[in-house]
Amino acid sequence: MDPARSPLLTDLYQLTMIDSYLQRGMRGPASFELFSRKLPPGRGFYIASGIEAVVDWLTTMRFSEAELAWIRECGHFRAGFAEELAQLRFTGHVEAVPDGTILFPQEPILRVTAPLPEAQLIESRVMNLVHLHSLLTSKAARAVLAADGRRLVDFGMRRAHGAEAAMAAARSTWIAGYAGTATCLAGALYEIPTVGTMAHSYVLAFDREIDAFRAFATAHPENVVLLIDTYDTAEGAGKVVELAHEGYPVHGVRIDSGDLGAEARRVRRILDEGGLGQVRILVSGDLDEYAVARLRADGAPVDGFGLGTRMDTAADQPHLDMAYKLQEYGGVARRKRSVGKVHWPGRKQVRRRFIDGMAAGDTLCLADEEPAGDPLLTEMMDGGRRTRAAESTAVIRERVAAGLATLPKACRALEAEPDIYPVEVSSRLRDCAAATDRQRH
């Protein structure tokens, strides 16, 4: 029972509801859409991601014997339910935006149309995957914008929330525009450049700091980035100059503590005076997009940023609003009216208009409407099979870069005004919503 693959990675109520649907023969096609109702404060956009992971999961999802044994023994279900689940495969139709698409509130990320029990079963994991990837990709894109061309690398694996989150962080930060990740497995599985320097423990394992520097430069002469703050940062920088004068290669230094802007200035001066003008300065330690923006605004001589914990846990906002809602069942559009949680009913599409190459506004409309603009949702699966080829992270990375470049400046700001990007709702969709609300329940 691999958590990343198991259909039991779901909420009990999904199975309880499916049990009831199957008992009542409610197997008609249902359409669910996944979307975000609102952005966190100050955010002018978000980036949908994780759809590739969803499609990958849906194509292979099935209950194993061990999982069915739990269904039989857990005490929640009637006899025979496990046998019905044993037959269950995802046979539905999926339309979605491709990973790396910039979106705004109320716009569907993904639409599943499938027999009601299948569409219901997958809710929890679909949300879990798309939420995580979208959260991390959106956050990382903000740092990329704040860095304004400076090099960012992902150092966050150790404090990401588990293995899957660490892998998602490496992938998300790369597609958002980072230069690479320290996470080796992401290099191996996602074709992401892997990067790294040295740890304090390496310095501590030698009796003298300069011996550690010499050993590192000898072992890895092609990429000598030395961590210089283990004992005293200025002294560390002095030893780097000494090392270079001894003829060792030195490409960069990393500073991981103290006032990073002030330390970078001090170190830059020491390196420059030592004739090491070409040696790059990398800083790390509790950095996020705000810290990057501040260091950039202060003109700190920083060539690259190692970003970790605060980005990979999305520390200031570790969850996005996201909902997977029944939009249509039995050919009838549906929506709930719970306070503060209203959404647009029906099967929807988003069309984006461009003026002079810049995104000028979206229209949220019914799927069969064709207002001006490019449709964002496209078919990913039909009959439970993938109909759109999987994309490499390189292709997705280009999509994000292109999307950010066409995004109006006001949306790209670190502190954006609420709902700054124009999203219209088509009059047919408004009519559909009004008709839905007139139904008696």
Added chain:
Amino acid sequence: MDPARSPLLTDLYQLTMIDSYLQRGMRGPASFELFSRKLPPGRGFYIASGIEAVVDWLTTMRFSEAELAWIRECGHFRAGFAEELAQLRFTGHVEAVPDGTILFPQEPILRVTAPLPEAQLIESRVMNLVHLHSLLTSKAARAVLAADGRRLVDFGMRRAHGAEAAMAAARSTWIAGYAGTATCLAGALYEIPTVGTMAHSYVLAFDREIDAFRAFATAHPENVVLLIDTYDTAEGAGKVVELAHEGYPVHGVRIDSGDLGAEARRVRRILDEGGLGQVRILVSGDLDEYAVARLRADGAPVDGFGLGTRMDTAADQPHLDMAYKLQEYGGVARRKRSVGKVHWPGRKQVRRRFIDGMAAGDTLCLADEEPAGDPLLTEMMDGGRRTRAAESTAVIRERVAAGLATLPKACRALEAEPDIYPVEVSSRLRDCAAATDRQRH
């Protein structure tokens, strides 16, 4: 290459450093300790967890052929390094506190003593696992304290950061004292009670709300908890009364939107007037320990809380300070002096003293000292093999409950004073630190 198992789920620099250690024959025993330097603001304690997961991983960790192929091809390493890694197993000694132990800053969670390359390799994943579990267990324990005996259940799977985080959340909340989780797979793998109600989509799949209620009560008569806020909460409560009067079983209702305290009062009145005094009220929606405390303080008639996103992402503080630091190598105690990041050097133990059954203070000391109190770290592995039997989640849950019961009230407060719990540092440890700092580097 399963991320949860792969030794490539590590930072590149670990491999770079190991490569250098192996080239220089630096295979002597090194001791690393994992600890937290400081608590988040307002926290009076934290709970260490995830050690079982670490031990489990270490006993099976090895490089697969596919992983070695990446090592050969990634371009970072000399020829022959992959062959050395192919032989690598964890052969070390591990002492740690058992999962569910209450700890304070600077106290070691876990100590690894192993040949330097092994001890270095595992850093990233050891941290990743213990950080995640400790983060979620500590947060959940706060909600348990705030609920003061009321029933809490984990509904957070969908917005936890991936599959491993969702499973860790279910386990962490259960050992912290929740009554159960909605996550089925955690029920199957960790023997945690699974719980659940119904979703809005279930109500929406029927033309009339009361038809949905009738269908649910028919399908699952043993646990009828009805979600009543899809259209109008008061009307929903009225339908529950109607349903009960028709003879259907009703055990509880769930409210998931609006002002939960006010809605609970209104619903309680409707249910009571309908003769349903025994029907429980469960609330959910963006709840955390603070919201639970407020609802309890306001005397809202809430019998149970479904907690999700804010707990399972540890939303107010999604990362803990945590470090894995070289303490001793070549028989010499070590520590760095980076600004704000000093730690106590050497191989350490913690002793906890109790007075009248309450924890009265800890002593942080060298491992070979024996001041008064019970030692908290115990042997988990020796020679790379598990020497302490794995514990069930039920046993760990009892440890947490016992620990919370012996914790001084001031530490248990939702807004605790900084460093409220007394942790002494032994004079021998202070001497060791002073001697370490006198070394020249």
